[in-house]
Amino acid sequence: MQVSTISSLCLFGQLLLVSCCFTRCAFEKDEQRAMDSVDVYHSSWDDGLENYRKTWPSRFRLGKLADQQFIAKWDIDVRPDGKGLPKEGSGTVKAGSKLYHQKCASCHGINGYEGPYDKLVTDSTGKNTIGNYWPYATTIFDYVRRAMPFNAPGSLSDQEVYDITAYLLYLNKIIEANEVINAKTLPKIEMPARKRYVIDDRKGGPEIK
Amino acid sequence: MKNSVRTSWWRERALWIVVLIVLAASIGFASYFYIQTKNQIIEPDVPSQIFVDPSKVQGRSTAEVGYRSAFEKPKKLISTTSARTPLQDLYGTITPADLHFERHHAGIPEIDPEKHELLIHGLLEKPIRLTLADLKRYPSVSRICFIECSGNFRYGKREMTPQEVCGLTSQSEWTGVLLSTILRDLGVKSSAKWFLAEGADGALMARSVPLQEALPEAIIAYGQNGEAIRPQQGYPMRLVIPGFEGNTQIKWLRRIELTDKPVMTREETSKYTEKIKDGKIRMFSLVMDARSIITYPAYPKKIEKGWQEIRGIAWSGRGKVKQVLVSTDNGEHWHEAHIQGPVLEKAHTAFRLMWNWDGKPTRILSKVIDETGYVQPTYNELVKARETKGGYHFNPVVGWDIERNGAAYLAKIEEIN
Numbered sequence: 131m132q133v134s135t136i137s138s139l140c141l142f143g144q145l146l147l148v149s150c151c152f153t154r155c156a157f158e159k160d161e162q163r164a165m166d167s168v169d170v171y172h173s174s175w176d177d178g179l180e181n182y183r184k185t186w187p188s189r190f191r192l193g194k195l196a197d198q199q200f201i202a203k204w205d206i207d208v209r210p211d212g213k214g215l216p217k218e219g220s221g222t223v224k225a226g227s228k229l230y231h232q233k234c235a236s237c238h239g240i241n242g243y244e245g246p247y248d249k250l251v252t253d254s255t256g257k258n259t260i261g262n263y264w265p266y267a268t269t270i271f272d273y274v275r276r277a278m279p280f281n282a283p284g285s286l287s288d289q290e291v292y293d294i295t296a297y298l299l300y301l302n303k304i305i306e307a308n309e310v311i312n313a314k315t316l317p318k319i320e321m322p323a324r325k326r327y328v329i330d331d332r333k334g335g336p337e338i339k
Numbered sequence: 340m341k342n343s344v345r346t347s348w349w350r351e352r353a354l355w356i357v358v359l360i361v362l363a364a365s366i367g368f369a370s371y372f373y374i375q376t377k378n379q380i381i382e383p384d385v386p387s388q389i390f391v392d393p394s395k396v397q398g399r400s401t402a403e404v405g406y407r408s409a410f411e412k413p414k415k416l417i418s419t420t421s422a423r424t425p426l427q428d429l430y431g432t433i434t435p436a437d438l439h440f441e442r443h444h445a446g447i448p449e450i451d452p453e454k455h456e457l458l459i460h461g462l463l464e465k466p467i468r469l470t471l472a473d474l475k476r477y478p479s480v481s482r483i484c485f486i487e488c489s490g491n492f493r494y495g496k497r498e499m500t501p502q503e504v505c506g507l508t509s510q511s512e513w514t515g516v517l518l519s520t521i522l523r524d525l526g527v528k529s530s531a532k533w534f535l536a537e538g539a540d541g542a543l544m545a546r547s548v549p550l551q552e553a554l555p556e557a558i559i560a561y562g563q564n565g566e567a568i569r570p571q572q573g574y575p576m577r578l579v580i581p582g583f584e585g586n587t588q589i590k591w592l593r594r595i596e597l598t599d600k601p602v603m604t605r606e607e608t609s610k611y612t613e614k615i616k617d618g619k620i621r622m623f624s625l626v627m628d629a630r631s632i633i634t635y636p637a638y639p640k641k642i643e644k645g646w647q648e649i650r651g652i653a654w655s656g657r658g659k660v661k662q663v664l665v666s667t668d669n670g671e672h673w674h675e676a677h678i679q680g681p682v683l684e685k686a687h688t689a690f691r692l693m694w695n696w697d698g699k700p701t702r703i704l705s706k707v708i709d710e711t712g713y714v715q716p717t718y719n720e721l722v723k724a725r726e727t728k729g730g731y732h733f734n735p736v737v738g739w740d741i742e743r744n745g746a747a748y749l750a751k752i753e754e755i756n
Contacts (some may be wrong), residue, residue, distance in 0.1 A: 173684050174659075175482055175581075182478070190524050192476055193467040200468065207535055207602045223516070256623060258609065263620070266603045273605035275543040283445060284543070294378050313395055323620065330624040334657040334711030338724045339615075 226297025
């Protein structure tokens, strides 16, 4: 009885050890695979780098782990599928209009196309604007929150950014005056220029593209 | 009695009178000489420039930081958001760090490296925060390569220098750590296909970069031409991706996020995309096509009849420069220029051709062929291929009209075939 308990404990211990090794190996293998595909590259500038690499430790363990709280503070990008949009807040054209005239019109014009800086709204000149050139509506939120207004970047609240986004979409005749812009509605908006976009396919060689 | 009184009056005051006279005279003389020297103009009988024979005097003492000769004044050409490298004033291929071109979207931030951190997170097992000191502990690499803004072609008048035509390209030796070296530690997930690089400037400038294409060569750099990267170039750390358009090489780097898809920031949608044929808009045109320019003779220089060394630079974001062809007769004949070795990948490469100018008006041109077989196109070829007359990634053959008096002017771009 005792013997079998001890032996089963031993077996359990061994199993645990083996499974640990396995997970570790599996993790390293998977990672290795991901990196291998890009490591097989050689050019004149990295002569000898492969040999030098062989002398490096497998882990550097530098820096400190970033916790979720820290990441959340800096992780501000907003993507076409809506990832990154604040759950709270909903923008209206009316509130956006007020904010626009206070904080944006001096650079972009009362109607969004008089300048002196970038035209945001399409006019007869055919210059690039949100309405005729921007492929994703989420980019408006991302950019305004990131970099605007020029004289006080990063000073707008998420609610204000939602409002301004709504107003700019309205000025470009993409949404109606009564529509609201939030985490649900913004990613669904189809921008007129979206269908014109193609990914670069230049590859070098004799072809001029 | 009366007489003796008078005599004694004089005698008593004689000393005082003499002192007064002497004092008055000296004040008079002093003011006379003062006025004289103050208003004096020396009119030497030899040219008035003071010439000191440097071999007959002791020179200046050593200084902690060097300086340019007072006779050399290369300058960047600045606007509010950019500064262009004076290509026509440089020799060889390395751009002095203080003449490296600049392009920024919210000015040059002043960053204390002690307070700066780089966050690497997203689709990986172990998100980390790195300081500059941490970064310097990784094994390092150095790489000589160009960085060029993809909006780097201007034309429209004859009086334009190489700096004005395409001064948004510069070359440095960048030192730092390969992004792949850092990621090796962090357990990158196989779903990671892109990364977002973001700066710490007022615009929080951000670009999405495809991981596979950028990873073999992407460097997080902290050194430029042997010193710490300058604030204009991204102090304390920046991304360098040899051959990619400058805008992707985020300066003042503070965040890298591994993602499955591009974020579609403003800089990769409303900017840094170009209209091409059939009404399409091309995005993620990341690699810089091959290009060349003659930097001498070029406006505003003037040449004399006889032997000239035509000089210039050629480069390709796809690899090495294979050949540079130069024409001194408006494209009728092409001569293979001498290329300065060692030829580096994705690097400005110097080319030279000796030319005996006969004094007749002509046009000189250069075109590069890179190792992929790409031949630098003419403006007309580009217009035809893209159905647009400019925009990002416009890299046409340019040249210089040499007039009878030897003056060089930018050749009309539409006339080059």
